[in-house]
Amino acid sequence: MNKYIIFLLASSLLMACGAENKTEKTAENKTVETTVEITDAQLKNMTITIGQITEQSISSILKVNGIIDVPPQNMVSISVPLGGFLKSTKLLPGMHIAKGEIIATMEDQQYIQLQQDYLTTASNLKFLEADYNRQKELNLSKATSDKLFQLAEADYQNQKIVLKSLHEKLKLVGINPENLSEKTISRSIDIRSPIDGYVSHVNVNIGKYVNPSDVLFELVNPTDIHLGLTIYEKDLDKIFIGQKLQAFTNHKPDLKYPCEIILIGKDLSEERSVEVHCHFEKYDKTLIPGMFMNAELEINSNNAKVLPDEAIVRFENVNYAFIATSKNTFKMVEVKLGSSEKGLTEVTMDDSFNNKNFVLNGAYNLLMQLKNKEE
Numbered sequence: 001m002n003k004y005i006i007f008l009l010a011s012s013l014l015m016a017c018g019a020e021n022k023t024e025k026t027a028e029n030k031t032v033e034t035t036v037e038i039t040d041a042q043l044k045n046m047t048i049t050i051g052q053i054t055e056q057s058i059s060s061i062l063k064v065n066g067i068i069d070v071p072p073q074n075m076v077s078i079s080v081p082l083g084g085f086l087k088s089t090k091l092l093p094g095m096h097i098a099k100g101e102i103i104a105t106m107e108d109q110q111y112i113q114l115q116q117d118y119l120t121t122a123s124n125l126k127f128l129e130a131d132y133n134r135q136k137e138l139n140l141s142k143a144t145s146d147k148l149f150q151l152a153e154a155d156y157q158n159q160k161i162v163l164k165s166l167h168e169k170l171k172l173v174g175i176n177p178e179n180l181s182e183k184t185i186s187r188s189i190d191i192r193s194p195i196d197g198y199v200s201h202v203n204v205n206i207g208k209y210v211n212p213s214d215v216l217f218e219l220v221n222p223t224d225i226h227l228g229l230t231i232y233e234k235d236l237d238k239i240f241i242g243q244k245l246q247a248f249t250n251h252k253p254d255l256k257y258p259c260e261i262i263l264i265g266k267d268l269s270e271e272r273s274v275e276v277h278c279h280f281e282k283y284d285k286t287l288i289p290g291m292f293m294n295a296e297l298e299i300n301s302n303n304a305k306v307l308p309d310e311a312i313v314r315f316e317n318v319n320y321a322f323i324a325t326s327k328n329t330f331k332m333v334e335v336k337l338g339s340s341e342k343g344l345t346e347v348t349m350d351d352s353f354n355n356k357n358f359v360l361n362g363a364y365n366l367l368m369q370l371k372n373k374e375e
Contacts, residue, residue: 036370048362060339062297066229074221084108107188118166132156197221227278238299245297304346322359
């Protein structure tokens with residue numbers, strides 16, 4: 001009896017193993033259906049377009065990103081060489097200013113002292129000049145000693161040096177020495193903008209004392225903005241000075257800004273990248289420094305076999321196109337994809353398909369029909 005039970009158990013195990021092996025074999029031998037046949041009515045509804053593969057020039061696109069920047073000569077930091085108290089200003093970040101426009105007024109007692117010193121020195125110089133000329137005439141007639149003439153000459157020359165120094169200091173703080181007199185002495189000076197542009201930073205408030213090294217305002221002239229792109233080491237051989245590209249922002253990807261590469265950095269960063277400077281062909285005031293941008297560069301152009309994007313479908317991580325084997329019968333064939341441009345994609349496939357008629361439009365509908373057939 002026990003032997004009979006053991007025999008039944010062994011038989012059951014063998015049958016179960018045999019069934020399991022049969023299922024695995026079926027799963028392993030599963031193939032993808034590649035041919036689909038449709039009716040005339042389906043063909044009409046799918047609006048399928050048939051044509052042969054074509055050969056066209058197509059460019060590869062390198063996609064990068066970067067930030068809008070301004071060259072150093074277009075950024076100005078405003079400071080006061082002699083320091084002082086900020087008396088008034090109307091500047092706010094983002095405000096437009098014109099070259100020569102008064103952007104702030106400073107006041108300090110040292111401005112008064114500087115003007116006083118200049119006028120006093122100018123007055124003394126007239127006396128010393130007259131004394132010098134007098135001593136010169138006396139020395140020529142030997143009516144005075146050479147020592148007295150030399151002292152008068154030294155005093156005169158020294159006073160000229162002092163006056164010239166004060167003259168330059170006045171110009172440094174924005175005071176015209178030619179218009180200065182005892183009636184025009186002022187305790188305040190005006191600061192004027194050296195460029196046309198916009199205010200990017202305001203670092204002071206009215207009444208605050210600023211030192212000569214302090215930056216009151218930062219101005220920027222954005223008319224010569226640059227686009228600084230980050231290009232990694234592996235792509236450096238694909239770019240060159242004068243190369244054209246299209247830049248766009250994240251919030252307006254359809255608005256393209258034509259640019260041209262004007263400078264390629266010569267130093268690799270720790271991330272193995274180089275900064276590449278590009279010039280916008282046309283200035284747009286909506287583009288401001290610090291704004292993030294994307295860019296697309298055409299890195300080469302070559303003749304390739306292409307199909308419309310609508311002719312290519314992806315199924316189970318493989319790319320396919322359909323060949324028309326008859327009016328209502330279509331066969332799905334695998335293709336390898338290359339570069340894409342303007343709705344066309346480079347494809348490579350078996351040479352035996354070169355002269356075949358392909359489905360140029362409606363491939364996705366055929367794929368759906370094929371999947372329904374499998375189900």
